[in-house]
Amino acid sequence: MAIGSTRLEGKIALVTGTTGGIGVEIARRLAQEGASVVVTDIAGAPVAEFAEGLGGTGTHSHSALDVALESDWECVVAEVADRYGRLDVVVNNGAIGSLETVVDETREKYDQVIAVGQTGTWLGMKHAGALIERSGGGSVVNMCSILGTVGGLGNSVAYAAAKGAVRTMTKNAALHWAQRGVRVNSIHPGFIGTAQLKERHEGSERHRAMLANTPMGRLGQPEEVAAAVAFLAGDDSRFITGTEIYVDGGWTCA
Numbered sequence: 001m002a003i004g005s006t007r008l009e010g011k012i013a014l015v016t017g018t019t020g021g022i023g024v025e026i027a028r029r030l031a032q033e034g035a036s037v038v039v040t041d042i043a044g045a046p047v048a049e050f051a052e053g054l055g056g057t058g059t060h061s062h063s064a065l066d067v068a069l070e071s072d073w074e075c076v077v078a079e080v081a082d083r084y085g086r087l088d089v090v091v092n093n094g095a096i097g098s099l100e101t102v103v104d105e106t107r108e109k110y111d112q113v114i115a116v117g118q119t120g121t122w123l124g125m126k127h128a129g130a131l132i133e134r135s136g137g138g139s140v141v142n143m144c145s146i147l148g149t150v151g152g153l154g155n156s157v158a159y160a161a162a163k164g165a166v167r168t169m170t171k172n173a174a175l176h177w178a179q180r181g182v183r184v185n186s187i188h189p190g191f192i193g194t195a196q197l198k199e200r201h202e203g204s205e206r207h208r209a210m211l212a213n214t215p216m217g218r219l220g221q222p223e224e225v226a227a228a229v230a231f232l233a234g235d236d237s238r239f240i241t242g243t244e245i246y247v248d249g250g251w252t253c254a
């Protein structure tokens with residue numbers, strides 16, 4: 001599907017974590033395909049500016065939203081209901097990571113990673129998913145990872161725990177909503193060359209391991225993840241629920 005298609009015209013989509021490398025591209029792609037996008041992030045100020053420059057034909061808006069706080073979800077979902085009267089798509093993208101191993105991870109960091117990546121995704125489904133159901137149906141897209149499915153490089157234990165839960169919660173919620181019009185799917189990126197990832201890892205042993213373990217021999221691009229989100233967001237995927245799409249250059253088939 002060429003960018004610039006209008007397959008999301010008329011849809012209202014909420015995306016979390018839209019100051020990060022992948023969230024920015026998801027919001028842009030949904031806007032380019034005609035959606036009105038509610039861009040949200042724990043960092044409120046940058047999303048205000050971002051929403052203004054999004055383009056497309058939709059009416060965009062922005063809100064500060066810490067996905068780990070239920071009160072934030074309640075507020076933002078009420079704002080969306082007031083402003084647009086409906087919600088068609090939520091992309092639970094915001095998350096934090098930690099590189100520590102099973103023995104080196106601290107209790108504090110473990111709890112933070114779970115609170116944002118796992119509990120935040122559940123709260124997004126609970127509150128935004130419920131508004132989608134009240135709107136007559138739509139799509140929930142949960143950002144997972146290859147680390148929700150396989151062991152990766154043998155570190156990032158808290159992140160793997162959070163993403164493993166996202167993977168199974170996705171299927172659980174898909175069954176709950178299967179006959180109520182709400183589809184729920186997960187996207188599993190491999191290593192994506194966001195500015196932040198390049199800044200942290202380019203040239204390191206970890207970076208070499210990412211490339212060596214990716215059959216296609218390169219990092220993915222945020223736009224390639226966004227394209228998969230747009231497919232799951234729209235009606236082209238109307239008979240797809242509870243499944244997982246890997247955007248990983250072949251990592252998980254090796």
Ligand SMILES: NC(=O)c1ccc[n+]([C@@H]2O[C@H](COP(=O)([O-])OP(=O)(O)OC[C@H]3O[C@@H](n4cnc5c(N)ncnc54)[C@H](O)[C@@H]3O)[C@@H](O)[C@H]2O)c1
Nearest residue numbers: 017019020021022042066067093094095143145189191192
């Ligand atoms: N970059 C990769 O290689 C990769 C690979 C697999 C999966 N992912 C997943 O893709 C998603 C986006 O990753 P990214 O690379 O853009 O990461 P990133 O760190 O650049 O962006 C994460 C975003 O989440 C936001 N965020 C952090 N805590 C939050 C909170 N409590 N509430 C709301 N927002 C919060 C950040 O402000 C940021 O905008 C994440 O779910 C990540 O786990 C990324």
